[in-house]
Amino acid sequence: MRFGSNEYLQKVKEITNSDEKYEQMVKNEDATYTFIIEPEPEKGVKDGIVLGYSMKNGKMVDIWPGERETDFVISGSYGVWVDLVTGRMGVTSAFLQRKLRIRGEFSRILKLSKPTEYWIQLLRKIPTEFDGVYSKFNIGGES
Amino acid sequence: MTRITGGEVIKRVLEKEGVRYVFGVPGDQLYPLLNAIRGSSIEFITFHDEASAAHAADAYARVTGRIGVVIGTVGPGGANLVGGVYPAFAEGIPLLVITAQNQTFRSYPDHGSMQALDQYLLFKPITKWNAVVNSWGRIVELMERAVREALTGAPGPVHLDFPSDVLHATGDENEIKVHDPESYRPVLQTTASQELIEKAVKMILNSKNPVIHAGGGVLRSGAEKEVLELAEYLQIPVTTSISGRGTIPEDHPLCLIPQSFGAIAAQAEADLVILVGTKLGDLDFWGRPPIWGEEGIQKVIQIDISGGNIALNRHVDLGIVGDAKETLSAILKRIKSITGPVEKREKNQEYKTLERQWLSEYEEISTSDSIPIHPLRAIGEMRSFYPRDAISVIDGGNTTVWAHYINRIYCPRCFISSSAGDSGHIGTGVAYAIGAKIAYPEKDVYCITGDGAFGYGLMELETAKRLGLQITFMVLNDSSWGMIKSGQTLYYDKKYVGVDFLEIRYDEIARAMGCFGERVTDPKKLRDAIKRAKESGLPAVIDVKIDPEKIPPDFQTLASIWLEGCESPPRELEEMKKLQ
Numbered sequence: 243m244r245f246g247s248n249e250y251l252q253k254v255k256e257i258t259n260s261d262e263k264y265e266q267m268v269k270n271e272d273a274t275y276t277f278i279i280e281p282e283p284e285k286g287v288k289d290g291i292v293l294g295y296s297m298k299n300g301k302m303v304d305i306w307p308g309e310r311e312t313d314f315v316i317s318g319s320y321g322v323w324v325d326l327v328t329g330r331m332g333v334t335s336a337f338l339q340r341k342l343r344i345r346g347e348f349s350r351i352l353k354l355s356k357p358t359e360y361w362i363q364l365l366r367k368i369p370t371e372f373d374g375v376y377s378k379f380n381i382g383g384e385s
Numbered sequence: 386m387t388r389i390t391g392g393e394v395i396k397r398v399l400e401k402e403g404v405r406y407v408f409g410v411p412g413d414q415l416y417p418l419l420n421a422i423r424g425s426s427i428e429f430i431t432f433h434d435e436a437s438a439a440h441a442a443d444a445y446a447r448v449t450g451r452i453g454v455v456i457g458t459v460g461p462g463g464a465n466l467v468g469g470v471y472p473a474f475a476e477g478i479p480l481l482v483i484t485a486q487n488q489t490f491r492s493y494p495d496h497g498s499m500q501a502l503d504q505y506l507l508f509k510p511i512t513k514w515n516a517v518v519n520s521w522g523r524i525v526e527l528m529e530r531a532v533r534e535a536l537t538g539a540p541g542p543v544h545l546d547f548p549s550d551v552l553h554a555t556g557d558e559n560e561i562k563v564h565d566p567e568s569y570r571p572v573l574q575t576t577a578s579q580e581l582i583e584k585a586v587k588m589i590l591n592s593k594n595p596v597i598h599a600g601g602g603v604l605r606s607g608a609e610k611e612v613l614e615l616a617e618y619l620q621i622p623v624t625t626s627i628s629g630r631g632t633i634p635e636d637h638p639l640c641l642i643p644q645s646f647g648a649i650a651a652q653a654e655a656d657l658v659i660l661v662g663t664k665l666g667d668l669d670f671w672g673r674p675p676i677w678g679e680e681g682i683q684k685v686i687q688i689d690i691s692g693g694n695i696a697l698n699r700h701v702d703l704g705i706v707g708d709a710k711e712t713l714s715a716i717l718k719r720i721k722s723i724t725g726p727v728e729k730r731e732k733n734q735e736y737k738t739l740e741r742q743w744l745s746e747y748e749e750i751s752t753s754d755s756i757p758i759h760p761l762r763a764i765g766e767m768r769s770f771y772p773r774d775a776i777s778v779i780d781g782g783n784t785t786v787w788a789h790y791i792n793r794i795y796c797p798r799c800f801i802s803s804s805a806g807d808s809g810h811i812g813t814g815v816a817y818a819i820g821a822k823i824a825y826p827e828k829d830v831y832c833i834t835g836d837g838a839f840g841y842g843l844m845e846l847e848t849a850k851r852l853g854l855q856i857t858f859m860v861l862n863d864s865s866w867g868m869i870k871s872g873q874t875l876y877y878d879k880k881y882v883g884v885d886f887l888e889i890r891y892d893e894i895a896r897a898m899g900c901f902g903e904r905v906t907d908p909k910k911l912r913d914a915i916k917r918a919k920e921s922g923l924p925a926v927i928d929v930k931i932d933p934e935k936i937p938p939d940f941q942t943l944a945s946i947w948l949e950g951c952e953s954p955p956r957e958l959e960e961m962k963k964l965q
Contacts, residue, residue: 338675339945349739
């Protein structure tokens with residue numbers, strides 16, 4: 243399924259909510275997030291993606307396309323998100339390299355770094371198709 | 386009338402300066418200086434390699450705060466010194482580097498002499514100041530000037546090049562006067578103007594969430610007491626640069642270990658940063674967001690002995706040129722006259738919790754019984770064996786990163802590591818440990834090093850043995866250039882180039898040199914091995930076979946700093962296909 247599509251987002255929610263370990267890791271970390279995935283037309287990624295989700299008691303209660311007011315806004319280019327999802331780059335490393343920009347309380351982001359690294363691993367279970375030149379990194383997902 | 390050589394004049398200036406040790410490798414051209422040192426209050430410590438001699442002089446300067454002195458002969462001697470002088474230059478360590486040169490009548494320019502080398506130009510970019518001493522009559526003047534340059538303002542190495550005919554030349558000792566240091570260099574440090582102090586105090590007292598970031602300049606100034614007192618009085622958390630480690634004990638409630646999540650959060654969220662003796666280099670992420678706050682929003686006071694360091698990497702709201710100790714002392718005195726102590730700051734506990742979260746994983750691994758031995762287990766055993774005031778020398782690539790996680794530093798000038806410093810120079814560890822132990826023979830000195838790094842200074846085990854220095858060297862042996870191999874593992878699909886060594890028994894090499902040597906392959910035997918090493922009374926090598934597959938978790942972040950602006954190394958497509 244296409245990275246960032248509605249189908250993909252629903253799968254993200256399903257996978258997130260079916261993992262008990264992740265639930266335990268973030269059960270006391272209620273928050274809302276917006277991810278801004280910026281287009282790279284020169285690399286065949288014409289459209290950006292904006293999506294948000296909310297976490298409560300360790301569960302993803304909602305996930306949506308588009309922008310709403312959230313606790314955190316995390317933005318970066320499409321290629322950086324591909325690197326994250328495919329495991330080429332760690333989340334903390336991406337923050338420290340300024341490849342991901344963050345709006346929100348930085349100390350909370352750091353606190354959530356390990357759960358987030360784990361969550362990104364979960365996303366690799368989803369068969370994912372990327373746009374443009376990044377299609378070579380498509381993920382087969384969990385068999 | 387007594388006639389004395391140029392070498393004797395040099396020795397007399399060094400004696401007046403209180404120099405106890407000259408480190409180096411002898412050479413023909415240096416005979417007059419060596420002969421002058423013989424039987425004097427100065428001891429000449431001979432090494433197998435000039436770079437090691439310079440590293441030892443450098444370490445001696447780092448732990449004592451005094452100038453280190455190193456000598457080498459013309460040509461190869463001068464060239465070999467370079468590797469030792471460079472880290473001192475990068476990290477602002479006061480060294481006096483003395484080289485012999487071919488005779489005045491056949492150098493500058495050379496016309497075919499053996500060992501000819503333009504050492505003036507060679508040392509120019511890695512010293513604060515240098516000169517060729519072309520006359521017996523100018524030796525005192527230029528020696529005094531060199532010492533002044535090394536110790537005044539931002540310290541650093543200086544270099545004097547002595548043609549051999551100047552060293553051998555004699556003159557009437559009554560023609561020269563060797564002065565007390567007070568008469569040729571400042572012995573008291575500079576304080577900022579009261580106006581700047583007042584501005585700084587106002588900014589600090591108006592701040593809700595300040596942080597102090599202390600660099601190596603704090604240690605060189607001896608300002609650790611003032612940093613701690615200011616921090617405790619106002620409950621300000623303290624972070625340090627790598628070279629500033631030891632400013633505050635790393636288990637102090639206000640200390641946030643460098644690059645820990647606690648330190649990063651405090652630096653990012655502070656409304657005021659008090660930078661002391663640091664230029665915010667790459668391991669401080671250049672002072673940029675997100676590790677630090679946004680310019681214009683987060684205020685910065687920078688205190689530095691060198692005006693050139695002010696706003697070098699980040700604009701400041703108040704730049705103060707002055708000695709760290711004197712300036713902080715003035716700030717503290719003024720603050721105490723205005724307000725009482727602050728009891729607590731809400732955010733501090735949150736930062737400590739983040740630090741603990743960052744640390745806990747490493748501490749847990751450091752108890753691992755796995756075989757091959759995890760590097761953190763070996764490092765943890767070494768640190769916990771030695772007392773808090775032991776001098777800790779760290780050397781290597783991955784070894785340095787692993788050590789950063791759990792080799793805590795508890796006192797000023799107890800941590801020496803160029804591999805973690807601005808030069809990133811590996812191979813300094815053996816000689817650094819020797820220099821530190823010479824300075825403080827009563828203190829425990831231990832060195833944790835990678836095997837690649839250890840190879841640089843291996844022959845200096847003989848130096849340590851000859852000098853009767855009990856130092857324990859723990860070699861984390863993965864039979865490779867581990868850090869580079871890690872990069873090739875992560876980014877080049879394990880296609881290794883130039884990173885593997887043969888299996889070497891460093892413990893056996895140590896024993897061959899009359900030192901203690903023991904190999905450890907079982908983590909449960911580490912503690913006893915360290916104990917036996919110390920009790921041997923000898924220089925000791927513990928060769929620890931570590932797990933070569935382990936890569937420090939922050940490797941990727943470090944690589945990204947060093948390769949910033951470069952295209953990401955291409956992970957091979959085959960690797961990506963594994964995900965499909």
